[in-house]
Amino acid sequence: MMTGVLLFLITLCVIPLDGYADDFSREREAMVRTQIRARGIRDRATIDAMRSVPRHLYVHNVQRRNAYQDRPLPIGFGQTISQPFIVAYMTEIIEPKPEHRVLEIGTGSGYQAAVLAEIIDEVYTIEIIQQLGERAREVLDAEYDNVHVKIADGYYGWEEHAPFDAIVVTAAAEYIPPPLVEQLREGGRMIIPVGSAFQTQQLMLVTKEEDGHVSTRSLMPVRFVPFERADE
Ligand code: SAH
Numbered sequence: 001m002m003t004g005v006l007l008f009l010i011t012l013c014v015i016p017l018d019g020y021a022d023d024f025s026r027e028r029e030a031m032v033r034t035q036i037r038a039r040g041i042r043d044r045a046t047i048d049a050m051r052s053v054p055r056h057l058y059v060h061n062v063q064r065r066n067a068y069q070d071r072p073l074p075i076g077f078g079q080t081i082s083q084p085f086i087v088a089y090m091t092e093i094i095e096p097k098p099e100h101r102v103l104e105i106g107t108g109s110g111y112q113a114a115v116l117a118e119i120i121d122e123v124y125t126i127e128i129i130q131q132l133g134e135r136a137r138e139v140l141d142a143e144y145d146n147v148h149v150k151i152a153d154g155y156y157g158w159e160e161h162a163p164f165d166a167i168v169v170t171a172a173a174e175y176i177p178p179p180l181v182e183q184l185r186e187g188g189r190m191i192i193p194v195g196s197a198f199q200t201q202q203l204m205l206v207t208k209e210e211d212g213h214v215s216t217r218s219l220m221p222v223r224f225v226p227f228e229r230a231d232e
Helices: 002-021 025-037 044-052 061-066 084-093 111-119 130-143 178-182
Strands: 073-076 079-081 101-105 122-127 147-151 164-169 184-194 201-208 214-222
Touching: 025 044, 025 084, 044 084, 044 111, 061 073, 073 130, 084 111, 084 184, 084 201, 101 111, 111 122, 111 130, 111 147, 122 130, 130 147, 178 184
Parallel strands: 101 122, 101 164, 122 147, 164 184
Antiparallel strands: 073 079, 184 201, 201 214
């Protein structure tokens, strides 16, 4: 009898605690401290965005508990949500400003688009897998009115909204798609993993000078899912 009452009281105490744990704010703070700041991300806006976006809402229910771990996670259709550090790194390197217009290729879960949307006024993102694009659009629409999702082959960019101050490509291309370079504004920056599928690729920074001259710089080795083509 006593044990029964005791168990009942314990349950009452545990339920609210569980509710608190569900919002993952402590996990997110720890992620920002140990994976983002400790590894050299300094841009205030990027750090604040990583602190704000509930990463666990961009993964499947079964992955929620893993959402803040230091690794990519599967999101279905053989695709992944990038590791938190990579998302922060790619955000910081484009030097995002509120008045910018940015294009992302590879919406996937929508998480990178959400991080960008915390900082930048207009975010355009393209996903080639219809089901992923639709799911991401649903999650993003509930939270943001400055993110536009298109389902298409991102190789061709998004001509109607070009030029872009920045382009973030989150799938590994064999080479830098020329239409994306064309749609980059003078003074703009593009970040893109370049290399063969299923091998280590190079994360490249592409900059277009004010005079239109384009230069590329290798930043670090990475592993991304492959950039797919609609007509191949
Ligand atoms: N930025 C994503 C990462 C997703 S992984 C996130 O934060 O979750 C890369 C995504 O790029 C995959 O969803 C894949 O389907 C998509 N992709 C691959 N090739 C593409 C292409 N040519 N155009 C648009 N999306 C592409």
